[in-house]
Amino acid sequence: MLNTQQIIQEADRCVACGLCLPHCPTYHKTGSEADSPRGRIQLMSAVAREIVPANDRYKQHIDLCLSCRSCEAACPNGVRYGALIDTARAGVAKKPHVIDKITNHLVANPSQMRVASKVLRFTQNTGLMRLAGQLVPSLNKPIALLSNLQKTQTWREFYPAHSTNSSVTKKGKVSLFLGCISSAFDAETVRASVFVLNRLGFDVHIPLAQSCCGGLARQQGDAEQAKKTIAKNQAAFNSTLPVMTLASGCGAGLHDYTNLVVKDISHFLVNCDWSNINIAPLARDIVVHDPCTLRNVQKSHTSVYDLLNKIPQIKVNALSGNNQCCGGAGAYMLNQPEMADSLLNDKVSSLKKQKATLLATSNIGCALYIAAGLRAQNMAIEVVHPVTIIAKQLGYTDSLDCGSLHSNSLT
Numbered sequence: 440m441l442n443t444q445q446i447i448q449e450a451d452r453c454v455a456c457g458l459c460l461p462h463c464p465t466y467h468k469t470g471s472e473a474d475s476p477r478g479r480i481q482l483m484s485a486v487a488r489e490i491v492p493a494n495d496r497y498k499q500h501i502d503l504c505l506s507c508r509s510c511e512a513a514c515p516n517g518v519r520y521g522a523l524i525d526t527a528r529a530g531v532a533k534k535p536h537v538i539d540k541i542t543n544h545l546v547a548n549p550s551q552m553r554v555a556s557k558v559l560r561f562t563q564n565t566g567l568m569r570l571a572g573q574l575v576p577s578l579n580k581p582i583a584l585l586s587n588l589q590k591t592q593t594w595r596e597f598y599p600a601h602s603t604n605s606s607v608t609k610k611g612k613v614s615l616f617l618g619c620i621s622s623a624f625d626a627e628t629v630r631a632s633v634f635v636l637n638r639l640g641f642d643v644h645i646p647l648a649q650s651c652c653g654g655l656a657r658q659q660g661d662a663e664q665a666k667k668t669i670a671k672n673q674a675a676f677n678s679t680l681p682v683m684t685l686a687s688g689c690g691a692g693l694h695d696y697t698n699l700v701v702k703d704i705s706h707f708l709v710n711c712d713w714s715n716i717n718i719a720p721l722a723r724d725i726v727v728h729d730p731c732t733l734r735n736v737q738k739s740h741t742s743v744y745d746l747l748n749k750i751p752q753i754k755v756n757a758l759s760g761n762n763q764c765c766g767g768a769g770a771y772m773l774n775q776p777e778m779a780d781s782l783l784n785d786k787v788s789s790l791k792k793q794k795a796t797l798l799a800t801s802n803i804g805c806a807l808y809i810a811a812g813l814r815a816q817n818m819a820i821e822v823v824h825p826v827t828i829i830a831k832q833l834g835y836t837d838s839l840d841c842g843s844l845h846s847n848s849l850t
């Protein structure tokens with residue numbers, strides 16, 4: 440977070456060239472300068488200098504920003520827009536709503552998040568969730584995101600390199616960041632990641648004292664809560680080991696706010712030694728969605744294509760319009776439904792045009808949101824993490840306890 444003087448200094452580095460404007464989804468949609476990066480920077484500067492008040496209109500323009508940071512990636516002057524917007528959000532944060540408080544508490548406490556996930560699964564399986572949506576229509580949007588909840592999993596602290604195959608030669612060790620949402624709602628991606636890392640010769644350490652990356656709290660302007668979760672992670676992880684992140688949203692938060700060696704898992708894997716690794720062919724077209732955090736913050740999006748292209752016979756294509764956010768953006772999909780849905784519709788249209796049947800994306804938030812958009816349109820497109828695809832071609836069978844490689848590849 441920046442102090443007032445730092446906000447002014449950072450904003451002064453913006454020369455108002457406007458080169459970021461064509462990259463901004465909200466400016467593209469509204470056409471308003473106040474919804475552009477340049478306009479928002481000027482507003483933040485004016486508020487810091489006490490020239491304009493931080494009133495509701497100012498807050499609206501700050502809230503409508505997706506924090507996608509396309510502008511930051513495009514800026515020739517290297518203006519740190521991410522730091523500016525995080526600080527601006529903290530400055531206009533309202534007292535958290537009870538739902539925000541519960542969410543923040545759960546994401547900061549993984550064991551309680553797992554319990555909540557079990558309860559949600561129970562309500563889903565028994566029809567109570569649908570009933571809740573009928574009684575309280577405002578719950579329908581979050582409910583739509585949580586279709587087909589997976590069984591929760593308790594993680595061990597250590598998965599040795601040879602756990603998937605006794606003939607694996609150990610090449611090193613890594614830590615794994617679970618991510619509060621991935622761990623609770625997409626355990627398969629976590630299992631698949633451990634499988635691939637083990638298969639390539641890496642011991643995987645999962646520090647159980649780890650916490651959320653702080654992304655949701657930062658988005659709500661709760662700087663204190665974000666700081667607490669970051670401090671927990673800083674203490675939980677061994678700073679000498681590379682920390683694998685599976686969701687690029689988490690990767691971006693840890694990259695910006697810790698001094699840990701944070702690596703997006705696809706980027707790490709693509710640079711590993713793949714000699715003597717047998718990858719089953721997959722004769723399918725795969726469309727790849729680039730999450731903003733992977734593209735604009737971790738800047739590792741090309742690794743996903745390189746990783747998937749290791750699979751014989753695969754055809755990997757970029758989703759058209761990949762430089763634009765899907766509208767998910769953490770809690771944005773719930774708090775700014777109009778803009779979020781408009782951006783989601785663009786993705787769904789692109790997928791329709793490209794006749795996609797399988798979509799790979801490295802961020803759980805994007806995956807949940809796009810999958811919900813596809814279900815709403817009755818479009819049968821699988822949405823999976825790229826590492827899950829490669830894991831299946833390596834013989835992953837959705838269980839970490841399998842002692843041998845079985846053929847369970849995608850067909």
Ligand code: SF4
Pocket residue numbers: 452453454455456457458459460476477480510513514515516517518
């Ligand atoms: S590209 Fe950078 S310097 Fe130019 S207007 Fe945007 S933020 Fe300012």
Ligand code: SF4
Pocket residue numbers: 462463464465466474475476479503504505506507508509510511520
């Ligand atoms: S972060 Fe994204 S939405 Fe916000 S100003 Fe930059 S480009 Fe626009």
